[in-house]
Amino acid sequence: MKRIILLGVICAGLAQYSMAQTNILKEAALLQEQGQFKGAAQLLTNAIQSKKYSGIGLRALEFDLDRLERIKQDYSSTHDELFNDLKQSLKGITPEEFEKWIKAGWFDAREIDGKMCFLNVSVSNLYFRHPELNSRRIKPKDDAAKEQAVLANCEAIQKAARETKTPYVLPKTFHVTMKVATKADAVPAGETIRAWVPIPRQYPFQKDFKLTASSLPPKNVDDENSPIRSIYFEQPAAKGKPTEFNIEYNFTAYGVSFDLKPEQVKPYDRNDPAVKQYTSEAPHVVFTPEIKALSAKIVGNETNPMLKAKKIYDWLGDHLLYSYSTEYSTIPNISEYCRNMGYGDCGQQALLFITLCRYNGIPARWQTGWDMWPGKTTNHDWTEINLAPYGWVPVDPYMANYAMRYITTLSQEKKLKIRDFYFGGLTQYRMSANSDHNQALRPAKQTMRSDDVDFQRGELEYGNKNLYFDKFSYKFNYKEIAPPAHGLE
Secondary structure (H helix, E strand, O other): OHHHHHHHHHHHOOOOOOHHHHHHHHHHHHHHHOOOHHHHHHHHHHHHHOOOOOHHHHHHHHHHHHHHHHHHHHOOEOHHHHHHHHHHHEOOOOHHHHHHHHHOOOOOEEEEOOEEEEOOOHHHHHHHHOHHHHHHEOOOOOOHHHHHHHHHHHHHHHHHHHHHOOOEEEEEEEEEEEEEEEOOOOOOOOOEEEEEEEOOOOEOOEEEEEEEEEOOOOOEEOOOOOOEOEEEEEEEOOOOOOOEEEEEEEEEEEEEEOOOOHHHOEOOOOOOHHHHHHHOOEOOEOOOHHHHHHHHHHHOOOOOHHHHHHHHHHHHHHHOEEOOOOOHHHOOOHHHHHHHHOEEOHHHHHHHHHHHHHHOOOOEEEEEEEEOOOOOOEEEEEEEEEEEOOEEEEEOHHHHHHHHHOOOOOOHHHHHHHHHHOEOEEOOOEEEEEOOOOOOOOOOOOOOOOOOOOOOOOEEEEOOEEEOHHHEEEEEEEEEEOOOOOOOO
8 A cells, every 4th residue: 555655646746747758757656666676777768768858857767767776775685684684683583573573564675676675774763663672672772861961951941041031042152074075986087076065054043154174165155044055066086085075164053942822823924925935835745635634633623823733743743653764865755655654754754744734824844954962963854833923933843753752761741841842942953054845056956966855965966977875975073162252142
């Protein structure tokens, strides 16, 4: 059933193309879902080489061909490899138990050209989807200190916001080093590599960006209010060694805590185009019949925009499971994927929240970059909703999910405190480069994107070829430093 739904989503998105090309894409999608990747690749290759297509039509065919390879990279574990990985992680796992879990659908798997292949993060996802197995870990996790620190951070930000009567408090200034480097000889020597590296945009809670060093002079630095902010470089590849695009910068981030009161919330201004655009459908934000049915189940007869959003937020936190994902570029409709599967990573949960909010007339948008929580820096996605008269306020659906499904050492009351904080609150340990999803880089990328939804790891290309994530590395490090000499507002 899940495969049938996914195929329907793929086919529904093909209306913009010619009938002949649409039929090719549909046939390729069907072959892919049947596990015939070689057949799908040959079909797409023949269409591309026929020279019948150009422009957006040709790009769609080329992307679908590349997407097959991206899926194969994600589903790279064999049956035996997965079992061996599990034996290194889980006490007492037996072949019989493993086969039982496969039959029960506990692992993301798909047939690729006659072989059953498993998602390469299946071991980690097993613990997220079946946390009862954590007691059998060979190397058990001890998250008590982190859980206490998360709670303390929430309480400190809330306390400071109450005392100062402002939502932006307790600023921290960071020095960041981000290194992006191609693999040696990933690009022919002498070819010019074009690279986009993410940097912080301007927000009320994020200020004072200053580029302090770079491995070469940038060709462009995006405007501070860009919805997808980057520094752009060009550099020729050298033979036998990586090509590096490294930057260092400072910025200041504030803790956020809005004292939201539902009785003060009003409908958004329908004449404000800057807000109205975030109430409509968009890529991965589609008001499907299933989304409408889920909305009715969650929201019911509620009419207050804040309370509707809070109901959605709480329901997702209580009912979804966290799960590492395939690459976003391989999923035709991320919000529907998350709803259908009942699990997703931070960005998938965020897009499902955005979709349900927009369907209910609540302006909602993407907000992404890096989570810099001490000891565990990772890329991360969350959201903002617009509630008059408060304006844009942060909402992190993943943190509701984390609080209610994965915290194990805190009381229910304290879990709820963390969950409720992240509806209108945000830690200082975030760097946000984006204020919307599926945005275009500047200058425009000439080839397909490695991630056409998000922008956290960087994007690279040369000539008419994209450099996918297996062809380059990225690393984000930071340290807290003294605030700028001019002081903080």
